[in-house]
Amino acid sequence: MDGKRLLLLILAAALALGGALLGVAFYLFRPLKAEAIVQDYLRGPGLSLKEATYGFELLPQSPKALLAFYPGARVDPLAYAPLLAPVAQAGYGVVFLKVPSGIALLGKERALEAKKAHPHLPLVVGGHSLGGVAAAEVAAGEGLPLLLFAAYPESDLSGIRLPTLALYGTEDGLLPPEEAKEKARRLPQGARVVFIEGLNHAGFGAYGPQRGDRAATRSREALWEEIRREVLLFLESLGLDTPPPPQAVR
The missing domain is CATH 1.20.5 (Single alpha-helices involved in coiled-coils or other helix-helix interfaces)
Structure with a gap:
């Protein structure tokens, strides 16, 4: 040759x-794109959807507080509408944060940008999977209530006290229950930890199956309803019905 x-x-x-x-x-x-079903939730009565540089705002007429939510890695932010749009209908503004390259750790400041746009509203931060890592870091740094879906803090926050709700699935293939229980030791003092029976990793959103995950063993409508109930109970427990005066907002 x-x-x-x-x-x-x-x-x-x-x-x-x-x-x-x-x-x-x-x-x-x-990218893990949102399913078409999310549009039905975004058009809920009494809600307005607006796109900003930091994310998609879904606001009721008189929001009690603002939940800024970081998506999981490469997940379309709007994929969480089936879970969080009903939260907006219950009176809490929701911001589905847009992050660079779909990686929340590259856009940790986005929640605080949303806060600047709504200075009179108390802020709660949340996130799914890798988005929860970013949310935990922001919550710890700013002293904010924290909502986690299949996530845990990168650093140990057990020495501080923050209102925290951490939800996990018994069928999660990316964060198995045994590992989740171990990682939950890093959560702030007094955190509420709930394992939802039959829920997998991708079941926290509407973006289809995820590589390495297990199959859910219950209908996702039933799972979503259970998640919503936990989230609303957590938000109501914060006592944010009346926003504080501007000088009291951080």
Whole structure:
């Protein structure tokens, strides 16, 4: 085989390998888009949807507080509408935060940007999976109530006291219950920890199946209703019905 043909074969092999690697990377890191069903929730009565630089705002007429929510890695922020739009209908403004490259840790400041746009509303931060890591860091730094879906703090927050609700699924393939119980030791003092029977990792949103996850063993409508109930009980327990005067807002 002459040198020219050998060079062409090497070049063809390199191109094939590059294409294969690109395909694998696209599969592993592709965006997880929201399902069409989320639009039904975003058009709920009494709600207004507005896009801002930091995210999508879903606001009732007179919100009691603002929940700024970080999405899981590469997940469309609006995929959480089936869980959180009913929270907005119950009187709490919700911001589905937009983060760079779909990675919440690259946009931790987004919740505080939402707060600046609504300075008179008390702020609660939350997040799913990797988004929960970002939310926990912001909550600890700012002294804010914290809502976690299949997530835990990167650092140990057990030495501080913050109102916290952490929800996990018994069928989570990415954060199995045994690991979740171990990681929950990092949560702030007094945190409410709930394992929802039959819930998997992707069941916290409406974006389809997720690689490495397990299948849910209950209908997602029933699971979503249980999640909503826990979230609303948590928010109501904060006593945020009447926003504090402007000088009391951090």
